[in-house]
Amino acid sequence: MKRVLRTLAGEYRRCYINHMVKPSSQNDAATRDRILAAAREIFHRAGFDGARTQDIADAAGINKALLHYYFRTKDQLFEAVFEDAFRTHFAPIFEMMAAPDTPLDEKIRRFIDTYIRTLLLHPYLPGFVIHELNRNPQRMAVMAMSAGRGALTAVFDQLRQGMASGRYRTADPRQLMVSLMGMVVYPFIARPVVSELLHLDERAFHDFVLARKDEVHRQCFAMLNP
Amino acid sequence: MKRVLRTLAGEYRRCYINHMVKPSSQNDAATRDRILAAAREIFHRAGFDGARTQDIADAAGINKALLHYYFRTKDQLFEAVFEDAFRTHFAPIFEMMAAPDTPLDEKIRRFIDTYIRTLLLHPYLPGFVIHELNRNPQRMAVMAMSAGRGALTAVFDQLRQGMASGRYRTADPRQLMVSLMGMVVYPFIARPVVSELLHLDERAFHDFVLARKDEVHRQCFAMLNP
DNA sequence: GTCTATACGGTGATAGAC
């Protein structure tokens, strides 16, 4: 409880300054974030349809009424969770990929490393995003604009340059990029399949995915070899 | 309506023979299959939690009561749909991979081709299976036993042989297999992401994935090159 | 086998006291 409160101190100060007037109670922003954290947990696991506001309230240690006090509807609470997830976890990766002066080798290494580290910390994240995007595909339009666009053009340019100079095999950059994303994300999305088929318990899965970082990098550059 | 009835003629006869006695009405098995087909459609799109039995009944052209007459509960109807999906679409692929005398090159080519053709016909299938397996991971245990086990050991043996003989680069066969599955399945699971990021409408996505068959095959064997 | 009508529980949301 106290721990959560402390980690959210920065967020709390921001809200405090924004409101300026009437900090009435000493923990309004903190409870808001407690609710948000609980909602994240539940929504990630169960999806929008499977999540119950009662469960979220329980996990946050408050009741449904208070939940509706902070976020008017379940929809709005979900919206907050979804956008937060995208901005926090995916946008930074896209931004890194968009940097024009970082060499491609470095970008791919960082992409794999950051992505896998993120997904190890938030196992339900990719399945959640995927499922909700399928339920509401036009949501993706906004996300794509905000981040992905610059990343792709930058990487595609670097790939085409490398192909022109003969360093890389000539191929459709889109196909290469989709393969890379699939190789990184798939074990997390399809974790029950992978774990069961390969007999991996939690610990073994963790090690398997860590070992995967180097292996995917090798596989990826093997694909690029002329 | 009539068309659906005709395509299910084989299934109908099977059930007819099983019951043997009392074919009472002339379309009991047919309506059962109509319900099943409608349930498939709805469940695949919306998942268990998002699906409404009312919508399934509407799509099947009957009412909820009749639905409960054939399948006692929503759960049991779902169970039928899920197992059917697995057996129809995934089990054959696994069986093909388990054949001990087919050379690996051929297996991989068929794997990619069959998988992508299947997913083009049933776009919601992988997302559905993945989401439901995450909701209930122990379900995977049964599926793995029934099919996947033999396929994996066979392919892993062939990979290890190729590595020992120097034809393939030495690497963890599990990592290679997971990458292959990811490359094939990812664009379907994450279709909204891919479509939006690459500006693909329905037709363009179709072409992109078709072109992917050869490209993934090339990428895969590039990964295996010593 | 198929329908109409209804029971029943659960869920999101609101009212109002403190």
Next chain:
DNA sequence: GTCTATCACCGTATAGAC
């Protein structure tokens, strides 16, 4: 801000007529 109590609705499931 936070709580208790309550509402209106919706979704699954059943009863019973034909």
